[in-house]
Amino acid sequence: MKTKTEKTLDKKKSKQYSKKLNLIKPATSKNSEEFSQLTKTKLLQSFLESFPYATLLISAKSKEIVASNKIGIEAGVVLGEKCYKSWANRDKPCPWCQISKLQKTDQHVCCESKINGQIFDTHWLPISKDLFLHFAENVTKHKYSEKQTLQQKEELQIIFDSVPALIFYKDKNNRFIKVNKALADISNLSIDDMEGKSAFELYPENAEKYWKDDLEVIKSKIAKKNIIEPLVINNETKWLKTDKIPYKDSHGNIIGIIGISQDFTELNKINEELTTSNQRLINEQIALTKSQSALIEVLKSIEIEQNEKMKTIQSNINKTILPYLQNLENGASESQFNNISLLKKNLSEITSSFISKLESLYTKLSPRELEICSMLKDGMTSKKIADHFNTSEGTVRNQRKSIRKKLNINNKSINLSTFLQTKVENNSTTKKIIKQ
Structure with missing residues (x-):
């Protein structure tokens, strides 16, 4: 399955190849005898040599190699032999061969193939009814790097979601770019439900206060720490202690904020109970002191x-x-x-x-x-x-x-x-x- 980026690159490559083909198409409109002579010219060879990998000119009917660039020759390509035998070292046509599809569509065809443990983007470009250009780009390193990057992203996401703190990235328009599982859970939402939405959509009761703190960090370019703020979910109030940090791009420009919050609702409740208990003890001590004074007076009497x-x-x-x-x-x-x-x-x-x-x-x-x-x-x-x-x-x-x-x-x-x-x-x- 190709990504949008890969599909875009394929289209760009097709345009580049089409431009190169325009150099020789006027010649291919002539009869086969004339074209046979053209294949020996410097124009065709120069066209083949412009490719950075082994590139072959193949007969669609016989599947014989008509021409090759220097890279292909050095790799073992033999002119006149069947492409699958000379190039792929096979006795039968390759299972990934796209010649039949090429003959029906007359369009550039590309697919991913695995050959001897290597990954290739294989291309077929029509030149005439019987001739097509065939080359394969080794993308093993690119795919491996892409796989590693994806794996690293997945690992980072696992770490990101494993942290008990509530973490989020917001852009300068107050939209959540990324949130971790802890924040989604406490908000009774999924991560997909939160990302891309603004605080005004998710937390209407306190969004204005959140946004005011965000703007202060963005304008001052200085982190704001230990912000005590409420989070109201389904009419239940939780208390958060939040640090907000400027979010910068690779050039140092502020593009949003990073927020890290701790839910200290239970701790706050305990502190309130302790405060109440302390006040009660103080009141009892005052009452005891008064009673003691009264007792002293009675005993004196x-x-x-x-x-x-x-x-x-x-x-x-x-x-x-x-x-x-x-x-x-x-x-x-x-x-x-x-x-x-x-x-x-x-x-x-x-x-x-x-x-x-x-x-x-x-x-x-x-x-x-x-x-x-x-x-x-x-x-x-x-x-x-x-x-x-x-x-x-x-x-x-x-x-x-x-x-x-x-x-x-x-x-x-x-x-x-x-x-x-x-x-x-x-x-x-x-x-x-x-x-x-």
């Missing part, structure tokens, strides 16, 4: 109220119980006196929040260790504490070591009594609750 109650309780103890204990001290033994003094001190601090603070801060302390901590805070020595609990000083010292360890001040040069008086006593219960 409760703490003030508790302090007022404690003051009332302490006042009642001072007025009713402490005077009675002072009377008991008179005439008491040393041991009784110490116990009464300790009881008075504890009653004086009954409203103190020291023990509760200590217990909330250091949950691993045992009840006995909590008592010792309270005594240490009040300045009692290990001996007095041992006397109070009727135990040895060594036992109290071991208990103090255990307390230091649980308070995380073991092996540190920190006085235990001072630590209990400052770090624990001054610690805010409200702050502790808020942190929790």
